[in-house]
Amino acid sequence: MVNANQPQERQRLLKGIAFAAGLLGSLAFFGFFPGLPHVIDGGAILxxxxxxxxxxxxxxxxxxxPG
Structure with missing residues (x-):
């Protein structure tokens, strides 16, 4: 039996993964990019x-x- 909420669950999972990847990727950028003061402050978190x-x-x- 096919779950009627399967597309919504997949979309929710993908959006959560995209959020986590964007959050962690930009925090890593602020933490390790040469030339920046390797400090994670409130602005970097926002x-x-x-x-x-x-x-x-x-x-x-x-x-x-669509498509």
Missing amino acids: VSVGVGALASWVCGRRVNR
Whole structure:
């Protein structure tokens, strides 16, 4: 039997993975990129959450795209 919520569950999982990847990727950038003061402060955390949210939104748009 096919679960009626399967596409929504897949989309939710993919959006969560995209958010985590964006968050961790941008935190790694702020922590290890040469030339930056290797300090994770409040601004870096806010930017990282924003990047994660943007990645999640883009993933959601691509999953819902017709075709």
